[in-house]
Amino acid sequence: MATDYTFPENAARAASAEPAEFETEKLSISMGPSHPATHGVLRLQLELDGETVVKCDPVIGYLHRGDEKIAENMTYNQFVPYTDRLDYLAPLANNVAYALAVERLARLELPPRCQAIRALICEMARVSSHLLGVGVYGMDTGAMTIFLVTFTEREKLYNLFEELTGARFTTSYTRIGGMSRDIPDGWLDRVLKFCEGVLPVIDEVDKLLTRNRIFLDRTEGVGVIPKDVAIAHGLTGANLRASGVAVDMRKDKPYLGYEQYDFDVPVGTKGDCYDRYLVRIEEMRQSVRLIRQIIATFPGGAWYCEDAKRIFAPKKDKILTSMEELIQNFMIVTEGPQMPAGEVYFEAENPKGVLGFFIHSKGGGVPYRLKIRSPSFSSLSVLPKVAVGAMVADLAAILGSLDFVMGECDR
Amino acid sequence: MDWLDLLIRVALGLVVISVVMGVCMYSVLAERKVSAWIQGRVGPNRTSLPIIAAIPVVGRFLTRLGIFQPLADGGKFLFKEDVIPAHVNKIYFVLAPIIAFVPALVTISVVPFGQYFDAAGAVKTLILANVDVGLLFIFAFASLGVYALVLSGWASNSKYPFLGGVRASAQLVSYELAMGLAVLPVFIWINGPGASGSLSLVRIVEAQHNWWFVLTQPLSALVFVIALFAETNRLPFDMPESETDLVGGYHTEYSSFKFGFFFVGEYANMTVGACVITLVFFGGWHPLPGFDWIEVAGMTGWAWLATGIPGALIAFATFAAKVVFFLFFFIWVRWTVPRFRYDQVMSIGWRRLLPLAIANLIVCALGIAAIDRFL
Numbered sequence: 001m002a003t004d005y006t007f008p009e010n011a012a013r014a015a016s017a018e019p020a021e022f023e024t025e026k027l028s029i030s031m032g033p034s035h036p037a038t039h040g041v042l043r044l045q046l047e048l049d050g051e052t053v054v055k056c057d058p059v060i061g062y063l064h065r066g067d068e069k070i071a072e073n074m075t076y077n078q079f080v081p082y083t084d085r086l087d088y089l090a091p092l093a094n095n096v097a098y099a100l101a102v103e104r105l106a107r108l109e110l111p112p113r114c115q116a117i118r119a120l121i122c123e124m125a126r127v128s129s130h131l132l133g134v135g136v137y138g139m140d141t142g143a144m145t146i147f148l149v150t151f152t153e154r155e156k157l158y159n160l161f162e163e164l165t166g167a168r169f170t171t172s173y174t175r176i177g178g179m180s181r182d183i184p185d186g187w188l189d190r191v192l193k194f195c196e197g198v199l200p201v202i203d204e205v206d207k208l209l210t211r212n213r214i215f216l217d218r219t220e221g222v223g224v225i226p227k228d229v230a231i232a233h234g235l236t237g238a239n240l241r242a243s244g245v246a247v248d249m250r251k252d253k254p255y256l257g258y259e260q261y262d263f264d265v266p267v268g269t270k271g272d273c274y275d276r277y278l279v280r281i282e283e284m285r286q287s288v289r290l291i292r293q294i295i296a297t298f299p300g301g302a303w304y305c306e307d308a309k310r311i312f313a314p315k316k317d318k319i320l321t322s323m324e325e326l327i328q329n330f331m332i333v334t335e336g337p338q339m340p341a342g343e344v345y346f347e348a349e350n351p352k353g354v355l356g357f358f359i360h361s362k363g364g365g366v367p368y369r370l371k372i373r374s375p376s377f378s379s380l381s382v383l384p385k386v387a388v389g390a391m392v393a394d395l396a397a398i399l400g401s402l403d404f405v406m407g408e409c410d411r
Numbered sequence: 412m413d414w415l416d417l418l419i420r421v422a423l424g425l426v427v428i429s430v431v432m433g434v435c436m437y438s439v440l441a442e443r444k445v446s447a448w449i450q451g452r453v454g455p456n457r458t459s460l461p462i463i464a465a466i467p468v469v470g471r472f473l474t475r476l477g478i479f480q481p482l483a484d485g486g487k488f489l490f491k492e493d494v495i496p497a498h499v500n501k502i503y504f505v506l507a508p509i510i511a512f513v514p515a516l517v518t519i520s521v522v523p524f525g526q527y528f529d530a531a532g533a534v535k536t537l538i539l540a541n542v543d544v545g546l547l548f549i550f551a552f553a554s555l556g557v558y559a560l561v562l563s564g565w566a567s568n569s570k571y572p573f574l575g576g577v578r579a580s581a582q583l584v585s586y587e588l589a590m591g592l593a594v595l596p597v598f599i600w601i602n603g604p605g606a607s608g609s610l611s612l613v614r615i616v617e618a619q620h621n622w623w624f625v626l627t628q629p630l631s632a633l634v635f636v637i638a639l640f641a642e643t644n645r646l647p648f649d650m651p652e653s654e655t656d657l658v659g660g661y662h663t664e665y666s667s668f669k670f671g672f673f674f675v676g677e678y679a680n681m682t683v684g685a686c687v688i689t690l691v692f693f694g695g696w697h698p699l700p701g702f703d704w705i706e707v708a709g710m711t712g713w714a715w716l717a718t719g720i721p722g723a724l725i726a727f728a729t730f731a732a733k734v735v736f737f738l739f740f741f742i743w744v745r746w747t748v749p750r751f752r753y754d755q756v757m758s759i760g761w762r763r764l765l766p767l768a769i770a771n772l773i774v775c776a777l778g779i780a781a782i783d784r785f786l
Contacts, residue, residue: 027570036658051574051753142749142750143748143750145747149450209749212749214749214750217751217752218749218750218755393653393656393750
């Protein structure tokens with residue numbers, strides 16, 4: 001990542017901060033991979049002039065597991081749990097994005113109920129991820145209590161996830177062509193109840209931070225990403241929208257029936273840390289609005305593709321009683337869901353940004369090549385430019401506001 | 412001074428030190444419990460002693476309160492491995508925690524805890540050493556505390572502690588100015604022209620038997636409180652150890668009891684700070700703002716409450732309650748607001764607080780001169 005570009009305002013700040021009367025020595029310091037501000041295992045190789053950052057080189061790869069290569073060695077369904085571990089703060093949304101990519105390759109049409117379930121869990125994952133993002137961001141600027149306030153709500157979401165999928169953290173809920181199971185009885189009511197509870201908490205965070213003088217001092221005008229730089233670095237999601245670019249895959253290339261729901265895409269003006277915070281707060285409110293609409297119009301019917309005989313495994317009772325279904329289940333488990341040859345690229349609006357899956361298939365149950373376009377990687381790529389001219393303490397705010405996850409960045 | 416007198420003084424000194432140490436230990440517990448309360452958690456509620464836990468209701472209640480947690484914390488600090496990294500400057504590395512701790516204990520000797528009339532009607536003050544330069548003594552010793560942070564940052568020979576030490580030296584020196592200027596109006600007020608001057612804390616409290624200085628000089632009190640937060644390294648001014656960017660700041664390389672010294676020293680400073688603000692601006696042991704307690708007690712026929720042992724107990728309880736409130740206030744603020752950035756801390760200190768303190772001093776001086784002349 002090159003650091004040849006300096007921002008006009010940062011350059012001015014650096015110039016005014018340093019009178020050229022005496023020689024100063026740069027301090028090179030390694031921030032991470034185990035450091036409270038780096039959210040996981042990111043390492044920043046910093047060069048400091050006093051407290052001002054002169055150079056910032058992110059060193060990534062500490063969490064590299066070779067997910068893309070792993071995908072080539074297993075069937076499509078077997079890769080679903082690996083997608084949990086990409087953005088491990090929103091595993092449900094990753095599952096959905098991956099399943100949608102594979103289904104697009106297989107040209108499957110999902111039934112409306114399946115689409116609604118998926119849209120619902122995607123929005124819940126967004127609320128969950130943003131709750132943590134905003135909470136950790138508060139902690140990075142020194143407001144510890146925000147983190148615990150939002151984390152309490154997140155626990156309630158995890159209880160709902162546990163009831164739905166059987167797991168709290170790594171959910172692996174989707175299958176190619178459907179879900180692993182239908183939603184439990186009365187679950188939608190409990191989701192609505194959660195929505196009622198989460199809005200006051202978002203308001204509380206709003207009250208504690210949005211007009212807090214210290215928080216404003218720490219975030220306003222810090223880590224400014226102009227529109228053109230944001231686009232050049234492939235920023236997506238809340239980070240891009242905070243810079244004033246209204247790109248949202250749910251609006252621009254609707255999937256999962258997002259076109260039938262009414263929601264707003266919040267957009268920032270300056271692209272500083274404060275705008276990114278505001279955009280996330282508003283996105284949580286919009287997600288709650290979406291959840292309510294989805295539940296109000298929740299369709300009945302099948303929650304999996306009934307005509308996908310070679311892709312979606314049949315029901316368990318049928319497998320145990322009928323020969324045809326037993327063979328079908330056996331083939332799907334041993335050889336994987338059968339895909340046609342071809343290439344597909346699908347990207348979904350995940351909490352952290354646009355998560356894309358490129359799949360090259362030569363037919364059969366295993367992808368020939370699977371490429372993951374991770375939003376956190378792109379978000380981090382802008383760091384060397386944003387960090388120059390900032391103070392050491394600003395780095396914590398910038399890292400918190402970019403809201404990245406190393407599991408996704410390193411893959 | 413005969414031997415008995417000396418012995419009594421030493422014993423009193425030991426008592427006060429152990430009380431202050433106890434307050435420090437329990438303010439750590441208070442920090443954990445209050446933060447838990449603010450954040451909707453439970454806090455420490457498991458640690459217990461075998462005999463006390465067996466008492467039916469009380470033992471369970473005390474355990475839930477976490478009352479034995481400080482014992483466990485202290486024991487942990489004692490028995491952990493004491494690592495002295497190979498790259499440190501050993502003398503200063505060992506010296507720093509001592510310097511962090513000692514000034515706080517020294518300053519407590521000039522802090523008065525209460526006052527009462529003995530049987531003969533003479534005024535008795537509960538104090539170890541009634542020094543005439545009380546507050547100056549506190550400032551002088553408290554400012555030694557900065558050496559602990561600078562030395563530990565320097566002696567650790569490591570980059571994060573170094574940054575912490577640099578921040579500490581700049582911050583503490585800057586805020587001492589505003590702090591000193593904030594108490595000057597108080598001294599102008601109590602040392603009238605022609606009278607023999609005194610900086611004694613007892614004298615300051617006696618001057619507040621009717622009106623507390625926070626009511627007559629609110630701006631001085633405000634500047635003093637803000638500067639006190641910076642001087643005791645509490646959030647939002649905890650630059651030297653701000654853990655989200657400097658990991659542990661100046662005490663990153665410390666472990667075991669040396670870290671414990673820094674830790675308890677911070678709370679000892681906080682306790683002394685709470686005592687000083689109570690004494691200088693919040694009326695010390697006087698329970699009622701705006702009324703003279705002794706007169707009120709005399710008028711209502713409860714005069715015995717203001718003299719002898721009950722008088723001493725009420726005075727001490729009032730003082731202790733105020734100190735506990737300020738300790739709570741320190742903790743409350745810490746868990747509510749975010750942290751300033753280093754340059755913002757400096758800019759507040761030099762460009763906001765210092766001019767404010769100077770302006771306040773001038774206005775107060777003019778006001779007091781006007782009162783002296785025309786009233």
